[in-house]
Amino acid sequence: MAINQELLDILACPQCKGEIRLNDPQDGLICEACRLVYEIRDDIPIMLIEEAKPFNL
DSSP states (O other): OOOOHHHHHHOOOTTTOOOOEEOTTSSEEEETTTTEEEEEETTEEOOOGGGOEEOOO
């Protein structure tokens, strides 16, 4: 997984515009406020609300 920290610093949740963070397996970006995970496919974050999956904390 090659998500650059600089990219993570500028990305925001498309739904609430809040902070996102990389999950532990580093295959998705988590918005804790919306309780959504945005998948990373082929090193590209899929930042579409309709593609996001719910998660439990």
